[in-house]
Amino acid sequence: MSSVNLDQSLNSAATVHAADHHEEGEHRLFGFIVFLLSESVIFLSFFVGYIVYKTSATDWLPAGVEGLEVREPFINTIVLVSSSFVIYIAERYLHKENLWGFRAFWLLTMAMGSFFLYGQAVEWMGLDFGFTDGLFGGTFYLLTGFHGLHVLTGVLLQGIMLGRSFIPGNYDDGEVGVAATSLFWHFVDVIWIILFILIYVWQ
Amino acid sequence: MTEISLEALSPKREQPVPGEPENWRRFFSFSTDHKVIGIQYIVVAFVFFLIGGFLAMIIRGELITPEADLVDRTVYNALFTMHGTIMLFMWTFPVLNGLANYLVPLQIGARDMAFPRLNAVAFWMVPVFGVILMASFLVPGGPSQSGWWAYPPVSLQNPTGNLINGQFLWILAVALSGISSIMGAVNIVTTIIRMRAPGMTFFKMPVFCWAVMAAQTIQLFGLPALTAGAVMLLFDLSVGTSFFDPATGGDPVLYQHFFWFYSHPAVYVIILPVFGVFSELFPVYARKPLFGYKFVAVSSFVITGLSAIVWVHHMFASGTPGWMRMLFMASTMLISVPTGVKIFAWVATIWGGKIKLSTPMLFALGGLVNFLFAGITGIMLAAVPFDIHVNNTYFVVGHFHYVIYGAAVMGIYAAIYHWFPKMTGRMYYEGLGKLHFVLTFVGVNLNFLPMHPAGLMGMPRRVASYDPEFAYWNVLASLGGFLLGVSTLPFLLNMISSWILGEKAPANPWRAIGLEWLVSSPPPHENFAVIPTVVSEPYGYGKNEPLIASQMASTELTSELS
Numbered sequence: 177m178s179s180v181n182l183d184q185s186l187n188s189a190a191t192v193h194a195a196d197h198h199e200e201g202e203h204r205l206f207g208f209i210v211f212l213l214s215e216s217v218i219f220l221s222f223f224v225g226y227i228v229y230k231t232s233a234t235d236w237l238p239a240g241v242e243g244l245e246v247r248e249p250f251i252n253t254i255v256l257v258s259s260s261f262v263i264y265i266a267e268r269y270l271h272k273e274n275l276w277g278f279r280a281f282w283l284l285t286m287a288m289g290s291f292f293l294y295g296q297a298v299e300w301m302g303l304d305f306g307f308t309d310g311l312f313g314g315t316f317y318l319l320t321g322f323h324g325l326h327v328l329t330g331v332l333l334q335g336i337m338l339g340r341s342f343i344p345g346n347y348d349d350g351e352v353g354v355a356a357t358s359l360f361w362h363f364v365d366v367i368w369i370i371l372f373i374l375i376y377v378w379q
Numbered sequence: 380m381t382e383i384s385l386e387a388l389s390p391k392r393e394q395p396v397p398g399e400p401e402n403w404r405r406f407f408s409f410s411t412d413h414k415v416i417g418i419q420y421i422v423v424a425f426v427f428f429l430i431g432g433f434l435a436m437i438i439r440g441e442l443i444t445p446e447a448d449l450v451d452r453t454v455y456n457a458l459f460t461m462h463g464t465i466m467l468f469m470w471t472f473p474v475l476n477g478l479a480n481y482l483v484p485l486q487i488g489a490r491d492m493a494f495p496r497l498n499a500v501a502f503w504m505v506p507v508f509g510v511i512l513m514a515s516f517l518v519p520g521g522p523s524q525s526g527w528w529a530y531p532p533v534s535l536q537n538p539t540g541n542l543i544n545g546q547f548l549w550i551l552a553v554a555l556s557g558i559s560s561i562m563g564a565v566n567i568v569t570t571i572i573r574m575r576a577p578g579m580t581f582f583k584m585p586v587f588c589w590a591v592m593a594a595q596t597i598q599l600f601g602l603p604a605l606t607a608g609a610v611m612l613l614f615d616l617s618v619g620t621s622f623f624d625p626a627t628g629g630d631p632v633l634y635q636h637f638f639w640f641y642s643h644p645a646v647y648v649i650i651l652p653v654f655g656v657f658s659e660l661f662p663v664y665a666r667k668p669l670f671g672y673k674f675v676a677v678s679s680f681v682i683t684g685l686s687a688i689v690w691v692h693h694m695f696a697s698g699t700p701g702w703m704r705m706l707f708m709a710s711t712m713l714i715s716v717p718t719g720v721k722i723f724a725w726v727a728t729i730w731g732g733k734i735k736l737s738t739p740m741l742f743a744l745g746g747l748v749n750f751l752f753a754g755i756t757g758i759m760l761a762a763v764p765f766d767i768h769v770n771n772t773y774f775v776v777g778h779f780h781y782v783i784y785g786a787a788v789m790g791i792y793a794a795i796y797h798w799f800p801k802m803t804g805r806m807y808y809e810g811l812g813k814l815h816f817v818l819t820f821v822g823v824n825l826n827f828l829p830m831h832p833a834g835l836m837g838m839p840r841r842v843a844s845y846d847p848e849f850a851y852w853n854v855l856a857s858l859g860g861f862l863l864g865v866s867t868l869p870f871l872l873n874m875i876s877s878w879i880l881g882e883k884a885p886a887n888p889w890r891a892i893g894l895e896w897l898v899s900s901p902p903p904h905e906n907f908a909v910i911p912t913v914v915s916e917p918y919g920y921g922k923n924e925p926l927i928a929s930q931m932a933s934t935e936l937t938s939e940l941s
């Protein structure tokens with residue numbers, strides 16, 4: 177900066193650095209939203225692929241397969257969708273600086289997410305077609321598997337956030353990590369609703 | 380893809396590696412300084428450029444005679460596949476990311492990127508997937524032979540039967556490249572939107588930053604589609620699913636849609652930043668404000684939007700129904716409108732200026748000329764009846780090499796020369812630079828112009844042997860190719876010797892306007908001691924207006940700039 181005579185009255189270096197910290201959190205959340213938007217295009221591509229296959233395939237269901245059972249997946253859907261409300265309540269508690277309330281509802285979200293994963297695993301185990309059984313099998317496992325991976329990631333992220341809530345003073349002025357994780361959870365939820373309609377309702 | 384979220388959530392920002400800008404060891408460290416990462420990107424990418432170029436020399440050597448006599452046909456297939464893949468995923472994208480990394484924070488008046496650590500991770504993935512791709516030379520069966528687009532069912536053949544085969548490594552490398560690019564795109568877009576210096580509204584932002592933002596937006600919406608296709612291809616190849624394999628009911632054309640939905644826009648990921656470079660350089664070397672600054676800035680985003688709706692022009696001959704051909708023919712031709720706006724603005728900028736033909740300007744002008752030519756052949760290709768005739772011939776190869784070598788690589792050279800003093804604190808040798816320009820410009824035209832007549836005569840692409848009637852054009856092209864090989868030598872010599880021995884560069888050797896030219900060369904750690912407040916557009920050449928608030932007082936600086 178040697179050659180330029182800078183206006184020192186703009187900002188003192190100290191205030192710049194204090195503001196930096198808060199801003200950085202906001203950058204993270206912004207960046208995370210950008211990332212989620214991008215990620216959603218992968219799902220969109222899979223959905224488009226699914227629709228193309230389903231509307232154009234000559235023999236869609238593999239031999240001996242009648243279709244998909246809807247009852248258990250529907251229960252699973254209810255659990256996952258309601259967990260979006262639960263995680264919201266957890267966030268509200270954090271906002272009101274009630275850490276134990278936050279932890280309780282956060283943990284409940286994790287439990288509901290895990291229940292979903294368990295239900296998915298049980299469903300997979302009971303199916304009489306596999307990943308390589310035609311386009312039906314391929315798209316089914318691809319979509320539910322890729323989504324399930326996201327649910328798993330969500331639960332793991334929630335675990336990390338829960339752990340970090342025990343660091344003293346860590347969540348004093350809100351926490352981007354919590355906001356981002358919860359956003360991710362809503363995202364995973366919305367994707368599931370579309371997926372459920374495409375795969376289970378539209379048979 | 381989920382590691383990204385973990386990274387983005389990590390609580391503490393690591394301090395950049397300590398050390399003076401003169402400390403060369405930081406280039407070999409996990410530095411989080413955007414300037415170090417920028418140069419790391421550029422250097423690593425250039426190494427891959429040389430490797431990809433070496434493969435091209437063998438290809439041109441094979442094609443100098445009509446017979447397949449130099450290498451085996453399967454080797455030839457592997458060569459052009461690896462050549463294309465390396466040039467796009469390991470040279471062009473990374474080198475442009477390097478330029479963006481280096482320049483964007485400086486140009487918008489930020490101390491670093493929004494996520495310095497994510498930045499470093501994204502960079503270090505480049506050598507990793509580069510090595511993975513290179514490793515495919517060592518596996519049984521050799522590298523993938525299905526071309527850079529990896530169309531099934533060709534890409535699903537697995538003659539060796541191994542799980543780890545050339546195509547498998549290819550998909551892995553491309554997928555990792557995609558993840559790295561998404562990390563980079565999230566970072567760059569966040570940086571530009573949220574970290575501009577006070578006073579720098581979007582319409583006071585340099586066009587290079589506009590162009591980079593438009594290009595990275597493409598990565599964000601396009602790459603996931605390619606990733607989806609690549610994942611499905613990988614399962615087909617290694618698990619035996621039937622997504623794209625027609626033998627088991629799959630749909631190979633769907634893969635083409637996934638591929639081109641990204642890979643057409645990807646050509647704008649390449650060319651938009653190069654347009655940005657042109658827009659930065661012409662005003663400096665013509666000493667005139669950028670003509671129609673706002674139009675040039677916005678047209679990048681118009682191109683981004685349009686680029687998403689033209690991909691089927693690569694599939695006119697893929698059994699595409701007539702109505703689709705018509706639609707995509709029309710949308711493709713529309714792209715020439717915003718592109719034309721830019722070309723018009725550049726010509727108007729140069730027109731009547733005090734032109735200084737130094738190396739960066741020569742490369743920029745040469746790039747512009749080549750781009751004009753490529754744009755014309757592009758519009759020709761967009762016309763369905765013509766394209767059906769030349770699809771999969773050397774005409775297409777000629778078209779895209781004019782853009783990618785003639786315009787993009789020459790624009791990248793222009794940028795490297797222009798910002799070399801800023802990056803290294805040294806001046807390059809003008810004579811060697813001019814020699815490099817002449818060799819490159821002549822080489823490009825000698826190599827790629829003859830491909831057009833050969834293609835029009837019907838010479839198919841991706842063949843090791845051809846009808847002797849095409850021999851004349853191929854000999855010319857090969858000579859041009861070897862000339863291009865030679866052209867990298869003066870460049871390398873110039874870069875290395877100037878970096879070590881060159882004359883020390885002042886802060887602003889070109890009397891250019893822009894925040895990056897207000898700081899020392901090379902810029903200090905964290906760029907700006909005090910973040911400047913921007914008060915005007917960045918192209919006030921000859922206008923005698925201050926760029927930042929503190930210059931209002933110091934008039935001797937502004938008059939020096941005009």
Ligand code: HEM
Nearest residue numbers: 646649650692693754757758760761766770771775779782
């Ligand atoms: C005015 C702008 C442009 C138009 C109208 C245009 C049009 C086309 C068309 C119609 C094709 C398909 C030809 C075929 O396969 O039969 C094509 C191929 C291609 N274009 Fe362009 N193009 C333009 C600009 C660009 C730019 C800026 C780039 C790169 C930076 C580019 C890179 C390519 C590549 C790589 C291919 C061939 C891909 C392959 O088949 O391997 N084009 N172009």
Ligand SMILES: [Cu+2]
Nearest residue numbers: 643690692693
């Ligand atoms: Cu295209």
